[in-house]
Amino acid sequence: MTRVSSVSVEQCTNEQLKTLLGLAQGEEGAHSLPAAADRQKLSVLLAELCGDHPVFGDGPLEAVADPEAPLEALQELKELAKERLDTAPSEAHRDAARFLYHAAIAAALGRHGRNISSRPAAARLDLYEDLATVLVGDPLGELFRRAADRLLPGKEKRRR
Numbered sequence: 001m002t003r004v005s006s007v008s009v010e011q012c013t014n015e016q017l018k019t020l021l022g023l024a025q026g027e028e029g030a031h032s033l034p035a036a037a038d039r040q041k042l043s044v045l046l047a048e049l050c051g052d053h054p055v056f057g058d059g060p061l062e063a064v065a066d067p068e069a070p071l072e073a074l075q076e077l078k079e080l081a082k083e084r085l086d087t088a089p090s091e092a093h094r095d096a097a098r099f100l101y102h103a104a105i106a107a108a109l110g111r112h113g114r115n116i117s118s119r120p121a122a123a124r125l126d127l128y129e130d131l132a133t134v135l136v137g138d139p140l141g142e143l144f145r146r147a148a149d150r151l152l153p154g155k156e157k158r159r160r
Helices: 016-026 039-050 058-067 071-087 092-112 122-136 139-150
Strands: none
Touching: 039 058, 039 071, 058 071, 058 092, 058 139, 071 092, 071 122, 092 122, 092 139, 122 139
């Protein structure tokens, strides 16, 4: 008989957790976490997608991670990501555009208290918590953590 080892999620390395969360999100139509796993690759994909658009600062990821980004800039980044999602040449590019889309929405919610999406913000709570966990220690992770925390007013904040 094969013995199954039990490992606590708390014992996983960041890379193991990224892989685990990516696999957990594999069903059709679910949010995609693989784009978040490699920040450098994500930056390259977004530069390829957004190269013909005047982007704020050093690139779309830096713009969305900027704590001083105004709400209007985040709305523009969300719309840019949505547009590029429809024209992306590959699945990796679509994942990158999807990530930027969610990051812009989370930044608007977390920093400005505004939901810039037509969907209810609460529908994204699990996504924001997953991404905050995957990106712990990264300014983008903090962005998703703030958005998730904003969705839990008056309740005990979930474990960080």
